Amino acid sequence: MSAGAPWMTAPGSGQSASRPVFLDTILADAAAPGFVMPCEDRTGALPATLAAGKPGGRFVGLGTGVGAGTAWPAHGMDLGASLTSVERDPKTQAVATAHLGQDNRVTFVQDGADQWVARNRAGSLFDLAYVDCRPGKFLRLADLLALLEPGGLYIVDDLLPQDTWPADHPNASTTSSHACPIFSTSLPHS
Numbered sequence: 001m002s003a004g005a006p007w008m009t010a011p012g013s014g015q016s017a018s019r020p021v022f023l024d025t026i027l028a029d030a031a032a033p034g035f036v037m038p039c040e041d042r043t044g045a046l047p048a049t050l051a052a053g054k055p056g057g058r059f060v061g062l063g064t065g066v067g068a069g070t071a072w073p074a075h076g077m078d079l080g081a082s083l084t085s086v087e088r089d090p091k092t093q094a095v096a097t098a099h100l101g102q103d104n105r106v107t108f109v110q111d112g113a114d115q116w117v118a119r120n121r122a123g124s125l126f127d128l129a130y131v132d133c134r135p136g137k138f139l140r141l142a143d144l145l146a147l148l149e150p151g152g153l154y155i156v157d158d159l160l161p162q163d164t165w166p167a168d169h170p171n172a173s174t175t176s177s178h179a180c181p182i183f184s185t186s187l188p189h190s
């Protein structure tokens with residue numbers, strides 16, 4: 001990665017090199033409209049680390065939100081890697097594009113993730129998917145997994161019921177996701 005790339009932590013900035021440079025401003029902008037669902041640091045560190053292990057990798061994120069969960073894998077990606085991030089709410093995604101839009105490795109798509117997965121079913125294959133909305137997690141899981149390369153990685157956030165979920169939200173115990181041949185881990189509650 002070249003020195004001085006805008007998404008990198010500036011030398012001497014006092015920020016940890018292990019944290020995306022735009023993360024704090026993204027989180028500050030998220031707080032203003034009351035967005036309470038950004039990816040936690042301890043969660044984001046995983047896609048960042050895994051993305052770093054796939055130079056030139058092709059990554060996809062479903063549920064951009066305000067972009068915290070986009071900033072993390074982008075932080076780990078090398079210059080040859082690319083990330084497509086899909087979000088249905090343009091206002092929420094605007095926070096992400098305001099901070100990460102200048103990173104030409106990242107493409108933001110404003111669309112429903114279920115429609116996006118359906119449209120791309122016969123298309124590009126990805127090395128890693130990070131899913132933080134219902135499609136690709138509780139809906140269209142098989143279609144999303146079919147988009148992954150052999151050996152591709154699937155990371156899913158918030159499988160445990162969250163306070164922010166609406167009453168009609170499905171949870172892992174009521175879907176077939178446990179039947180998938182994937183390894184699952186959960187972080188301890190803070």
Ligand SMILES: C[S@@+](CC[C@H](N)C(=O)[O-])C[C@H]1O[C@@H](n2cnc3c(N)ncnc32)[C@H](O)[C@@H]1O
Nearest residue numbers: 037038039063065066067068069088112113133
């Ligand atoms: C838990 S938040 C994701 C937060 C994100 N990881 C971040 O760090 O900001 C879920 C996001 O998915 C979006 N979303 C929900 N359903 C969606 C759908 N069907 N298609 C696309 N985006 C969706 C919501 O608008 C919300 O921004």
